[in-house]
Amino acid sequence: MGKIEAKEVHFHYGTFHALKGISMDITEHKVVAFIGPSGCGKSTFLRLFNRMNDLIPGTQLDGSIRIDGRDIYAPGTDVDDLRKNVGMVFQRPNPFPKSIFDNIAYGLRVNGIKDKEFIRQRVEESLRGAALWDEVKNKLNASAYALSGGQQQRLCIARAMAVSPSVLLMDEPASALDPISTAKVEELICELRKEVTIVIVTHNMQQASRVSDMTAFFYMGELVEYDETKTIFTNPHEEATQNYITGRFG
Amino acid sequence: MDTTPTYPTGYGQSKRRAQRAAFGIFRTLSLIIVFTLFAILGFIIYKGAGVISWEFLAEAPTDGMTDGGIFPAIVGTLLLMLGSAIVAFPIGIMSGVYMNEYASKSGWVVKFIRLMTNNLSGIPSIVFGLFGMALFVKYLGFGDSILAGSLTLGLLSLPLVIRTTEEALKDIPDSIREGSLALGATKLQTIWKVVLPMGMPRIMTGLILSLGRVSGETAPILFTCAAYFFPQLPTSIFDQCMALPYHLYVISTSGTDIEAQQPIAYGTALVLIAIVLVINLLAGWFRRYFEKRVKTKQ
Numbered sequence: 001m002g003k004i005e006a007k008e009v010h011f012h013y014g015t016f017h018a019l020k021g022i023s024m025d026i027t028e029h030k031v032v033a034f035i036g037p038s039g040c041g042k043s044t045f046l047r048l049f050n051r052m053n054d055l056i057p058g059t060q061l062d063g064s065i066r067i068d069g070r071d072i073y074a075p076g077t078d079v080d081d082l083r084k085n086v087g088m089v090f091q092r093p094n095p096f097p098k099s100i101f102d103n104i105a106y107g108l109r110v111n112g113i114k115d116k117e118f119i120r121q122r123v124e125e126s127l128r129g130a131a132l133w134d135e136v137k138n139k140l141n142a143s144a145y146a147l148s149g150g151q152q153q154r155l156c157i158a159r160a161m162a163v164s165p166s167v168l169l170m171d172e173p174a175s176a177l178d179p180i181s182t183a184k185v186e187e188l189i190c191e192l193r194k195e196v197t198i199v200i201v202t203h204n205m206q207q208a209s210r211v212s213d214m215t216a217f218f219y220m221g222e223l224v225e226y227d228e229t230k231t232i233f234t235n236p237h238e239e240a241t242q243n244y245i246t247g248r249f250g
Numbered sequence: 251m252d253t254t255p256t257y258p259t260g261y262g263q264s265k266r267r268a269q270r271a272a273f274g275i276f277r278t279l280s281l282i283i284v285f286t287l288f289a290i291l292g293f294i295i296y297k298g299a300g301v302i303s304w305e306f307l308a309e310a311p312t313d314g315m316t317d318g319g320i321f322p323a324i325v326g327t328l329l330l331m332l333g334s335a336i337v338a339f340p341i342g343i344m345s346g347v348y349m350n351e352y353a354s355k356s357g358w359v360v361k362f363i364r365l366m367t368n369n370l371s372g373i374p375s376i377v378f379g380l381f382g383m384a385l386f387v388k389y390l391g392f393g394d395s396i397l398a399g400s401l402t403l404g405l406l407s408l409p410l411v412i413r414t415t416e417e418a419l420k421d422i423p424d425s426i427r428e429g430s431l432a433l434g435a436t437k438l439q440t441i442w443k444v445v446l447p448m449g450m451p452r453i454m455t456g457l458i459l460s461l462g463r464v465s466g467e468t469a470p471i472l473f474t475c476a477a478y479f480f481p482q483l484p485t486s487i488f489d490q491c492m493a494l495p496y497h498l499y500v501i502s503t504s505g506t507d508i509e510a511q512q513p514i515a516y517g518t519a520l521v522l523i524a525i526v527l528v529i530n531l532l533a534g535w536f537r538r539y540f541e542k543r544v545k546t547k548q
């Protein structure tokens with residue numbers, strides 16, 4: 001059984017048909033990369049997994065998405081619970097205007113955890129997990145805004161991991177970062193895969209081939225090809241995929 | 251033939267000249283405004299500073315208001331500011347939050363509320379006074395009282411509070427809200443723990459500006475609260491009270507000896523201005539304080 005199973009997913013923004021019948025199985029503890037030209041629907045699809053698109057008025061979803069076998073769009077689903085289980089890291093680092101410590105503790109607190117010692121431990125674990133602990137351990141009370149962009153993004157990853165999700169969605173997590181910070185984030189992804197299933201959107205072909213087990217190529221709202229990353233990058237079945245990964249594409 | 255277009259000479263010079271002229275005009279106008287402001291302030295200080303003393307600030311008027319102090323009016327004004335804040339701040343902030351965070355931005359509810367608040371802020375304050383008299387004083391039977399005055403002044407400041415709250419929250423990027431929701435926070439938690447604290451510096455500014463406005467209003471309390479002469483301090487919210495702006499009006503236009511009352515009038519004006527000034531300084535201070543708390547640079 002797949003960790004995430006999407007079946008015949010259609011998605012509309014108003015009258016615009018953004019996703020056209022996408023089916024995909026994602027296996028647990030794998031890293032899956034979404035690639036494709038701008039506007040092909042990668043983010044739209046990704047944001048369906050934690051129901052982030054619910055926030056946009058006038059949208060419509062058909063088909064089904066299951067995580068751990070449960071239809072996440074079934075009536076009566078606890079969306080907050082779902083989002084706790086399916087974490088998300090955004091394109092631009094978006095730390096809260098709070099201290100480094102409070103940024104990480106926030107997710108725990110809003111989920112009802114009050115035990116101070118547990119929170120402190122979890123903050124440290126998460127920061128260590130995001131390879132940020134050594135850089136910030138002496139200034140946990142400083143504002144998160146005082147960190148560099150790369151550090152902020154790792155803080156956001158730590159923040160997402162603090163609530164112990166089983167899936168982590170990453171929408172171009174390194175596109176706003178310099179090469180060194182990007183390398184750090186990629187390393188992190190390779191570490192985190194032990195704990196979570198990761199879905200990452202990226203425009204960087206090398207990045208996709210470096211970090212992912214599976215790659216999905218989207219084009220104009222359709223899933224063109226979904227296969228082992230090795231296969232996609234060395235021997236894709238579709239000509240469109242071939243053209244895209246070799247850069248011969250609009 | 252040489253076809254390279256020649257750059258018109260002298261053009262840059264005339265542009266610079268136009269720019270200098272424009273800046274000159276702006277600067278002159280700004281100076282006129284600043285000068286006027288200082289002239290008013292200076293005049294009030296010149297005329298009023300003489301009567302300011304501890305007795306003036308801490309005692310009630312005596313001798314048919316030709317002597318003594320203005321203490322009850324100071325207390326009254328402060329009470330009315332507090333009362334209007336209690337009325338307007340919670341409701342106003344909640345409405346602002348509702349408008350920006352809950353209601354659909356283009357929906358008719360928001361459009362309607364915005365239309366109402368815009369129009370409400372354009373209504374002359376004497377009309378608020380009339381309305382307050384009809385509703386709070388007469389219909390609800392509060393009589394001329396601090397309660398009725400506070401409610402009326404609260405209504406008057408609502409539009410400003412709603413608007414500034416809305417504007418403050420509008421500037422907070424959605425990515426921050428998404429970041430919170432993505433962690434499993436509810437919408438209410440997101441608003442309460444992330445959005446409102448971030449908007450606080452600007453909301454505070456609006457709140458304090460509305461206090462400044464309230465402190466100087468005469469018309470809304472004319473028929474709802476203000477007492478011509480009420481030297482003892484109010485003991486309940488159903489009491490009337492004196493208030494600085496109304497007191498100023500009273501001793502400048504009526505009384506036993508308008509000539510003798512003149513210095514008192516200027517003294518009262520000076521105290522009123524001082525209160526508004528202090529409030530505005532507080533506003534600036536609060537904003538900087540909250541801004542620093544929101545994004546301390548280490």
Ligand SMILES: Nc1ncnc2c1ncn2[C@@H]1O[C@H](COP(=O)(O)OP(=O)(O)OP(=O)(O)O)[C@@H](O)[C@H]1O
Pocket residue numbers: 013016018036037038039040041042043044045056
């Ligand atoms: N809120 C929205 N309202 C209307 N249309 C939208 C909205 N968000 C996205 N779209 C449209 O849906 C399509 C897919 O957008 P999406 O953001 O999923 O693309 P993407 O593959 O993530 O692109 P990029 O690589 O540029 O991030 C685009 O054509 C876009 O214009």
Ligand SMILES: [Mg+2]
Pocket residue numbers: 042043044171201
């Ligand atoms: Mg995208």
